[in-house]
Amino acid sequence: MDPFGGAAMQFTKLIQRQVRDLHKICRRKCVARYDIEALSKSEENCIDRCVFKYNEANEMLSKVMQEEYQKVPK
DSSP states (O other), X not given: OOTTTTHHHHXXXXXXXXXXXXXXXXHHHHOOOXXXXXXXXXXXXXXXXXXXXXXXXXXXXXXXXXXXXXXXXX
């Protein structure tokens, strides 16, 4: 029996989904060619910026959602 009521599994699935989404978004945006083994410097920089922006957006969204949740009468 899970002492956390499945919360750990839900959290793990959420993180896995976010990593999958991040990979897909940044790869589509930044990687020009797949026939070359290594990323170019510009691709590396693009991926770095993409990951940073994705994380910033998630953090901002989390804050807004938390603020809205706190407004809900209990």
